[in-house]
Amino acid sequence: MRVKASELLSSPTSGEAIIRLEIEPAKGKRIEPFIPGQIVRLGLPGVHDPKPGYFAIASEPARSDAFEFVIKNRPGIAALLASLEPGSTVEVEGPMGHGFDLAPFVGCDVYLIGVGTGVAPLRSVWRHLISHREQYGAVHIYCGFLTPCHRLLTDELEALSEHDIEVSVSVTSGSESWDGPIGYVQDTLRLDAPDGKNSVACLAGMNAMVDACRETLQNLDFDDSHILLNY
Missing domain, CATH: 3.40.50.80 (Nucleotide-binding domain of ferredoxin-NADP reductase (FNR) module)
Structure with a gap:
């Protein structure tokens, strides 16, 4: 999968960098429905340190063209994900976990x-x-x-x-x-x-x-x- 878009969500006065990251599947592929609140494992190709991390999906299950995430820029894989430009490749495993099954x-x-x-x-x-x-x-x-x-x-x-x-x-x-x-x-x-x-x-x-x-x-x-x- 690859980065579709990235935008800053947090206020500059907060002292934090929290972004909304959109990741889309390869052309012609679609995301299968999932349970709200499930997580995925995100990593970068060829990067073993820092290790991949687990992030909750922020988009609705019915959306099939991209996953959305809210990611806080902090040391580790989150910092690398927060710095990615559109078009960058991301390794995605999941969704997983039982989520919030209503x-x-x-x-x-x-x-x-x-x-x-x-x-x-x-x-x-x-x-x-x-x-x-x-x-x-x-x-x-x-x-x-x-x-x-x-x-x-x-x-x-x-x-x-x-x-x-x-x-x-x-x-x-x-x-x-x-x-x-x-x-x-x-x-x-x-x-x-x-x-x-x-x-x-x-x-x-x-x-x-x-x-x-x-x-x-x-x-x-x-x-x-x-x-x-x-x-």
Whole structure:
């Protein structure tokens, strides 16, 4: 496969470089449908150090012309991927992992909860939900970021209201111009106290955040089998 496009998602003031990377199959090939939230193994031809890494797919399963990824430029294979120009060859293995399989939860309310680049696998889910919106109940997204300037996919998240999807964005550290929730994403979740009956939640992010959100959801009567991870 090869790089189709690469663009900077993060704000220059954030001190981070997070990109959206599109990788397309060879001419005449198509990507087979996958489960939202699944991952792939990405590497570069002839490069063994750094080793290939695992990245969550950020595009919807119905898209057959390219995979999309949200990649933070940090030491290792991520830095090399972030520097690639269109046309560069990338080795792709997968999709793999069980992802967020929502097929058993048709008719349920859906809660997507993630922080930082954890929005990548959740983006795959919410774009899938847009295409199947009539099959599910209320859809709520809880995203957490370090500061307002660390937010990602801001325009896309704001536009989700057009699809009857509610979005809450919280930041750990606010600013004078920030009027949204301040604190951890699980704090906002706890304050909103969603009803766990006939609901399913998808979690993506750091282990500490996932553990805290799982505990919060359990206290809100979410059944363990309705709290999903993508790995």
